[in-house]
Amino acid sequence: MLRLIVGGVIILLGVPLRLSNGQPTGSALSNPRRQPGLPSLRKHLQPFLGVNFTHKVPQTIIIGVRKGGTRALLEMLNIHPDVVVAKAEVHFFDWDENYRKGFAWYRAQMPASLPSQVTVEKTPGYFTSAKAPDRIYSMNSSTRLLLIVRDPAERVISDYTQVLYNRKERHKAYEPVEDILVRNGKLNSRYKAVQRSLYDVHLAAWLERFPLHQIHIVDGDLLIADPLSELQRVESFLRLPPRIQPSNFYFNQTKGFYCLQSAGRERCLDQSKGRPHPAVNGTVLAQLCRYFRAHNTNFFRMVGRTFRWCLSQGEGQLIH
DSSP states (O other): OOOHHHHHHHHHHHOOOOOOTTTTBOSTTOOTTTTHHHHHHHHHHHGGGEEEEOOOSSSEEEEETTTTTTTHHHHTHHHHHTTEEEESSSOOTTHHHHHTOOOHHHTTTTTTOTTSSSSEOOOOGGOSSSSSSHHHHHHHHHEEEEEOOOOHHHHHHHHHHHHHHHHHHHOOOOHHHHHHHEEEEOOOOSSHHHHHHHHHHHHHHTTTTTTTGGGGEEHHHHHOOHHHHHHHHHHHHOOOOOOOGGGGGETTTTTTTEEEETTEEEEEOOOTTTTOOOEHHHHHHHHHHHHHHHHHOOOOOHHHHOOOOOOOTTTTOOOO
């Protein structure tokens, strides 16, 4: 009976369907007029179709940055029928205790995939790890890397916000962000969140191993405002056929950002995403932006493009 059901599913997925108006809606990946949900449905059903699946080390890794939108990028990429993603952050290349487990262990953490599919893993801690570039290069020097960046000052506040909410949930004490960022009237540049936003410093280590054409920079701010355009650029970088469509996104007025719909399912990122930031004094933000200015300029030069960062830095303002 199971074989009959599976056979029927294969037929349904392999034969074009016809709507009431007689127009065919495709099903094969090569059919550009296919029903948008079918490829994703096919991907979810593949484990039951007896196809020869294997676990592969990822051909693509989202290396960072923390609080830059890595989870959103991964979930959006997962819409594509030729992409499979590791759901959890593996921390293989930045945590010694995991790296010692070996590549067989790492491969086992990846989802089963077809030979034609691209496996993607994301661990934002890789970007700032001194060991990750060499380790990934040793695994596969052809690995394609995705780096999603956003306004570095805003990223610092997001970083603080995550820690703030975690401490509140555990009923632990916490310091206001201004007290952490400013010590004796000077910016606390040793604060880890500030160090993580020095994109040029960390990228330099990656460029010692990987040429820039193997590293695609995703604009995290634009991914929020216009996800389709950014995803289409990623598709091109990964040499994937264009399968992500406008119908895969809808704006959620309550949450204030885009959610996803695929294979008849709608889903938004969990409630930990898009948390409101605490109000931050504009003078402190201006100090952050002044500190990042030279680093940002250097980063723009390194990647050959510019970003609209640190635009809200008026004295005495409050940002949210």
